[in-house]
Amino acid sequence: MKVLIALVIIIVVLAVGFGLYLMGAYNGLVKLRNKIESAFAQIDVQLNRRHDLIPNLVETVRGYATHEKETLEGVIAARNAAVAATGPEAQAEAEGVLSGMLKQVFALSEAYPDLKANSQFLDLQRQLSETEDRIAYSRQYFNDNVRTYNTKIQSFPQNLIAKKMGFTERAYFQADETSRANVQVEF
Incomplete structure (x- = not known):
C-alpha cells in the first residue's frame, strides 16, 4: 500500500512538473513572438520617419538640380513602393531600392556646390543619416530576436510544443542586393 501511494505521488509530481515545463516553454515562445512584433513595430516607426523626410x-534638391528630374522621380517612386510594402521580406526589398535611390540623391550634391552648402539640405541629410542609424539598430534588434525565436522553436523539445501550438519561423529583415551595390551616378 505504501509503495502504491509513493508511486501515485511520484506520478503526480512528474505530471505537475511536466505541466509547469509546458506552460513555461509556451509562455517563453509567446514572449519571444511578442518581442519580434514589437521590434518590427520599431523598424516601422523609423521607416515612417525616413519616408516623411x-x-x-x-524638394530641396529639385530647386538646385532641375535637370535631374528622373533621379528625383525615382526616389519618390521608391519611397511610395516602400510605404506600400508589407511584411519583413517585402519591406526589406523596397527599403533596399529606396536606399540605393537616396545614395544617388546624395551623390548629386557633389555636382552642385550650392546644394551641398544649403543648410536645409545639410539638415535633411543629417536627419536621414541619424534615421538610417536608428533603422540599422532596429533591424539588428529585430534580427537578434528572430534568431533567438527561430532557434527556440527549432530546438528539441520546444520544437514539439511550437509545432502543436502553431509557432512558425520568422524571416529576417535583410538588405537586398540593390542596397549593397555601389551607386553609379553619371552626369
Whole structure:
C-alpha cells in the first residue's frame, strides 16, 4: 500500500512538473513572438520617419538640380513602393531600392556646390543619416530576436510544443542586393 501511494505521488509530481515545463516553454515562445512584433513595430516607426523626410529632401534638391528630374522621380517612386510594402521580406526589398535611390540623391550634391552648402539640405541629410542609424539598430534588434525565436522553436523539445501550438519561423529583415551595390551616378 505504501509503495502504491509513493508511486501515485511520484506520478503526480512528474505530471505537475511536466505541466509547469509546458506552460513555461509556451509562455517563453509567446514572449519571444511578442518581442519580434514589437521590434518590427520599431523598424516601422523609423521607416515612417525616413519616408516623411524624403519629400522634403527631394524638394530641396529639385530647386538646385532641375535637370535631374528622373533621379528625383525615382526616389519618390521608391519611397511610395516602400510605404506600400508589407511584411519583413517585402519591406526589406523596397527599403533596399529606396536606399540605393537616396545614395544617388546624395551623390548629386557633389555636382552642385550650392546644394551641398544649403543648410536645409545639410539638415535633411543629417536627419536621414541619424534615421538610417536608428533603422540599422532596429533591424539588428529585430534580427537578434528572430534568431533567438527561430532557434527556440527549432530546438528539441520546444520544437514539439511550437509545432502543436502553431509557432512558425520568422524571416529576417535583410538588405537586398540593390542596397549593397555601389551607386553609379553619371552626369
